[in-house]
Amino acid sequence: xxxxxxxxxxxxxxxxxxxxxxxxxxxxxxxxxxxxxxxxxxxxxxxxxxxxxxxxxxxxxxxxxxxxxxxxxxxxxxxxxxxxxxxxxxxxxxxxxxxxxxxxxxxxxxxxxxxxxxxxxxxxxxxxxxxxxxxxxxxxxxxxxxxxxxxxxxxxxxxxxxxxxxxxxxxxxxxxxxxxxxxxxxxxxxxxxxxxxxxxxxxxxxxxxxxxxxxxxxxxxxxxxxxxxxxxxxxxxxxxxxxxxxxxxxxxxxxxxxxxxxxxxxxxxxxxxxxxxxxxxxxxxxxxxxxxxxxxxxxxxxxxxxxxxxxxxxxxxxxxxxxxxxxxxxxxxxxxxxxxxxxxxxxxxxxxxxxxxxxxxxxxxxxxxxxxxxxxxxxxxxxxxxxxxxxxxxxxxxxxxxxxxxxxxxxxxxxxxxxxxxxxxxxxxxxxxxxxxxxxxxxxxxxxxxxxxxxxxxxxxxxxxxxxxxxxxxxxxxx
Ligand code: H79
Numbered sequence: 001x002x003x004x005x006x007x008x009x010x011x012x013x014x015x016x017x018x019x020x021x022x023x024x025x026x027x028x029x030x031x032x033x034x035x036x037x038x039x040x041x042x043x044x045x046x047x048x049x050x051x052x053x054x055x056x057x058x059x060x061x062x063x064x065x066x067x068x069x070x071x072x073x074x075x076x077x078x079x080x081x082x083x084x085x086x087x088x089x090x091x092x093x094x095x096x097x098x099x100x101x102x103x104x105x106x107x108x109x110x111x112x113x114x115x116x117x118x119x120x121x122x123x124x125x126x127x128x129x130x131x132x133x134x135x136x137x138x139x140x141x142x143x144x145x146x147x148x149x150x151x152x153x154x155x156x157x158x159x160x161x162x163x164x165x166x167x168x169x170x171x172x173x174x175x176x177x178x179x180x181x182x183x184x185x186x187x188x189x190x191x192x193x194x195x196x197x198x199x200x201x202x203x204x205x206x207x208x209x210x211x212x213x214x215x216x217x218x219x220x221x222x223x224x225x226x227x228x229x230x231x232x233x234x235x236x237x238x239x240x241x242x243x244x245x246x247x248x249x250x251x252x253x254x255x256x257x258x259x260x261x262x263x264x265x266x267x268x269x270x271x272x273x274x275x276x277x278x279x280x281x282x283x284x285x286x287x288x289x290x291x292x293x294x295x296x297x298x299x300x301x302x303x304x305x306x307x308x309x310x311x312x313x314x315x316x317x318x319x320x321x322x323x324x325x326x327x328x329x330x331x332x333x334x335x336x337x338x339x340x341x342x343x344x345x346x347x348x349x350x351x352x353x354x355x356x357x358x359x360x361x362x363x364x365x366x367x368x369x370x371x372x373x374x375x376x377x378x379x380x381x382x383x384x385x386x387x388x389x390x391x392x393x394x395x396x397x398x399x400x401x402x403x404x405x406x407x408x409x410x411x412x413x414x415x416x417x418x419x420x421x422x423x424x425x426x427x428x429x430x431x432x433x434x435x436x437x438x439x440x441x442x443x444x445x446x447x448x449x450x451x452x453x454x455x456x457x458x459x460x461x462x463x464x465x466x467x468x469x470x471x472x473x474x475x476x477x478x479x
Pocket of ligand 1: 096247286470
């Protein structure tokens, strides 16, 4: 990007000299050359944000790869009905209530009048994430319902204009995240059940209630794309997000070309931004993987509610998951995962080279539900002792999954995460082609553990009981 004007200047300088030093037919050739070069440099300019060297890409992805653990926040008007409409409840996800409870747009809009998150406390939200060991926050700027929880100048359907709250909580959250050292990022839905150009009226079932797929109004695409781009410009220039996390891209009218164009647009506004693969059409269902070649837009794959059995070798990826069964708040969803499952998911994902984006669904009052807060505190307690085995690590060096648990690696060391403590206290570790120099518990680095190396691996002598029954980490240093 930066070199571009300079190159153009050099070309222009050279052409000026050629022009001065030539006459007649020769001048025609110079003009031709000029036109040719102009065309070239323009196409380079258009592609610039897409094409980067491996080193440039590594630099851009660096903080994200090191972070490994982030907080997803689904917060919007759906927190008002909180999973119940006219007495109707559902097993389905809370933020989809407009669709599954068939709520007409005009009715759904009324939730805005009841969205008054007076208990919202940006400092507290960021503290909860930070204490859990999370390094970034991704919040729904606009979900499928089309409602913006930031102050959008190009829409009145936002928290500042349409709710009694009349404030922009996102400004506070972005500032607080920055202050506490977390990266602040946005989710943005391409699917929109509210913007008039983004759906067609149909007789019978109210299409504005929200559908899995929508059709745009005839001729509405350009208008809707313009609106989306304006909102994205607001989000990027006002809050400087580290990631844009698109969703709702599976609509028939959304093409891979649209995705590529949007990717370029977003990168042109903030060249170092990171964008998920749902900007384009490269994901394969919920396993969420973009192809590895240059064909599809997006920087990382997005498995949803699942952890790929063998990771996604060769690409960046992030599993997003809920702690209960919904993203947006549902007051009666009490199917909570245990801290053990959540912590082991984090380890499992890191051992496969991915990031863990763990969701909370705050209430319409602005509170992160207590069961979520408790679980995040438990993760934080574990991370305080064992964070070094997660941050900045890469996938397990072992070709097969370990019987006792998982492993992650860093230069010169391997972290062994023990889920199943050996009854005899001898931890058998298969060989991975390195010479071991030292072994110790991450919880007690000063005390070395005895080990014996054999041809097919090593045996580490552990204390008789697990230090942490969820996962005790053994550090193995290598030559
Ligand atoms: O924001 C949360 C959910 O509301 C949203 N994504 C998370 C992060 C979401 N979850 N489920 N869905 C949206 C419904 C989409 C389901 C599908 Fe498909 C669309 C199934 C078939 C078409 C995804 C795209 C799986 C296959 C293609």
